[in-house]
Amino acid sequence: MTQYLNFEKPLAEIEGKAEELRALARANEEMDIEAEAEALDAKAEQLLVDLYKDLTPWRKCQVARHPERPHCKDYIKALFTEYTPLAGDRNFADDHAVMGGLARFNDQPVMVIGHEKGSDTKSRIERNFGMARPEGYRKAIRLLQMADKFGLPVITLVDTPGAYPGKGAEERGQSEAIARSTEACLQIGVPLISVVIGEGGSGGAVAFATANRVAMLEHSVYSVISPEGCASILWKDAEKMREAAEALRLTAQDLQELGVADYVVSEPNGGAHRDAETAIAAVGDAIQNLLDEMKAMDGPALIKDRQQKYLDLGSKGLAA
């Protein structure tokens, strides 16, 4: 049973009706409702197309955060083989909000790192809702450097509301850990590809997404601050998140225009959570294409390419 978002209410009603009809038919064999139910299905299908055709930025945020959206774990399971998690920052702890390890991508050995939000109450708590602590970033730094040492391309999967705002996180240097992770991203002489699969939450995302190529899923978002946070600061009213989401230009499409995202991966109709398999496969194709793009570059060229991408972000705005 799909969890409907607020704006999907009309869809929920139609699909509910179709479901009801079919349930009735099962109880009463005399009834022939299939034609009617199919009409409802078609109507629902069309409504879904209409709803997702032109999602507002705030709706995109909701889709990006959808609890049933495929998460890092699902991508790793489907796209990689021989995934061998590597744990810990060698200092304090292993942060479960960050997954990472060696794996094969289309048989090529790579390092994969990503935020994992969890998929039920238990795993969400264990994963801290995808909010990493300093240990998570320090684990990532360790894996980035290891990949550099052994010449393995790195793929990062970004999906985090942001870095964890906690007492211990601050005491153990959350800022420094993020800064060093961004620095490590910039320093490695291997291809670094980042895919924003859901939420790219501020500094917590930058720490992983400072890549040669950044791909974003069609309904993913990447922002300096959450729309709610922005609304409460600039509008002094957290309920103005729709306006804030609009103003922040946080959609994949806007980011592509601004030069932050290099590639937008299309999602199945109704969002990645309605057909995870198709969405994940599309991401896999995108990763392979982007890896191929960088095949000819050696270590120094890759570092220079990455630096240039970010140095250029200061000269371009959205077309008026």
Add this chain to the structure above:
Amino acid sequence: MNWITNYVRPRINSIFSRREVPENLWQKCSECGTMLFHRELSDNLNVCTNCDHHMAITPRARFDALFDGGIFVEIDVPEPVADPLKFRDQKRYPDRMKAAQKKTGEKEAMLVVEGEIGRTPIVAAAQDFSFMGGSMSMYVGNAILAAAERAVELKRPLVLFSAAGGARMQEGILGLMQMPRTTIAVQMLKQAGLPYIVVLTHPTTGGVTASYAMLGDVHIAEPNALIGFAGARVIEQTIREKLPEGFQRAEYLLDHGILDRVTKRTEMRKELVTIIRMLMGQSPQVVGDLPAPEQLDDAIADAENDVQDAAEDKADAT
């Protein structure tokens, strides 16, 4: 309309308004409440003479006091695209910019300069918290890159005084992208083997802390400066706990190994000179009240003239 309304009333009003204390002559310490005379306060670098509370200081006032003879040269910063997102909240971003420019008299939230401190050549950058919360914009990114490039060109260390709430929301993702951009600036200095010293001032938080402000060779903070990633209120709401006294303050961070030193503003100059001269392999600093470099040249010229004059006098005498 008669002479009373036209003439007498304005005169009376002007007498009374003149009686009011001129503005800005006295400032109240926000910590201990002591009234401080403005000149005394600025002579003490906006540090309360009663309780040592460090109040905000503008980049220009800081540099006036920092550089020998108050002499420094501004470094040009490339202009970024203005208002890249056509951002509008309750106000338009360009209007907010204009208001900030009017309020501070500065163009943007960061000033980058070169000059000498204690005869030690440096490049310095300072962030202005009074300019839209010091927020990291594309201009700020450009400023830090310009500072780093100039430092590399002149083979000088970079001293950066940070003060910011984080990335500038009105520039959205492009504000956030200054995190990797400024990190590249820091890498330029690293590659050139030049010291990068961060002086963290009140407050330094968010994306600024999570990039260039935490990547220094040496981290020095001003006393009691608020330094952190997340805001205290957000943390309290997340963990549903009261935070300890002094949380995210400079001394707390020093205790947790995140800073090298906490140093009073009035002693900062001396300390910077000492550290930089050691890192740059220069001889120990000359202690004393040094005149500005230009004035020094004049002084040398004067001394030489004096010697010459004396010699001439002597020749005349004989």
